[in-house]
Amino acid sequence: MKLSEKIQLLRKENSYSQEELAAICNVSRQSISKWEADIALPETEKLIILSNLFQVTVDVLLKDELSINGTREVYTCGNNAIRKERAKLYEGALIKESIEDETLLDYIRVHKVELWNTGGVPKYWTVIFFTSSVPNFPELASRALIADHEKGVNWFVDFKCNNTKYIVFKNKILKYTIGNKEEKAIVCNECRIQGISDNEMNWSE
Structure with a gap:
């Protein structure tokens, strides 16, 4: 899986819009769109922010052969409702x-x-x-x-x-x-x- 696909998948799994992710990375929404369309690559500083935000290593983001799938932490609310809390960075x-x-x-x-x-x-x-x-x-x-x-x-x-x-x-x-x-x-x-x-x-x- 390419970096562009991983960014898009991780963004959606964590319920971020392109605008919200852009604000966290201090870039424009168009930059996020270009990353996800494989038109441009994030700078090293932005890769580190993505790594921290999504709790995956930079290696996993950059190497096509490495999967982002793994154990994920979930939070419970009530007896039978499950929600994923948005990561704070x-x-x-x-x-x-x-x-x-x-x-x-x-x-x-x-x-x-x-x-x-x-x-x-x-x-x-x-x-x-x-x-x-x-x-x-x-x-x-x-x-x-x-x-x-x-x-x-x-x-x-x-x-x-x-x-x-x-x-x-x-x-x-x-x-x-x-x-x-x-x-x-x-x-x-x-x-x-x-x-x-x-x-x-x-x-x-």
Whole structure:
């Protein structure tokens, strides 16, 4: 089975539309359509996201001779109803200097690392682009972040999961549905209370 067929089959088995999968992979719906039509191939970074999302190895995705069939976990609801819970995949960027507990790094998959020149002190920030399939990742991130109001430092990390955007501070988790202006306005107002400027709220969705 080709990669294009595997992507389409896994997407449908997990009840994702092309638009939803595109949002998770941070590509256009047309890109997903091209992957499934065998017109284009996903970049390595996107293959890793697909691997994490669908819980199959990259080898299984890429090698035609390897099957994606195998044992699957199902969830029960009630006595005789069976449903498959949609996998959660958190995706975002984390500044390493913003965390005081580095064990958080054990719960992420690193896809890219960049050094950003801050123009101040410290001179550079280490920015980690990551995904995580750990169900309680927002709670773990909230516990790991630095907050020192006396020094004027109140770090936050932003990431998304499916159609939900998370803005996480030390011991505080904010979230809103992407595209919902009312929910976002409430979150932004709370960020201002936390001392975050409007410029810092220019996060990607």
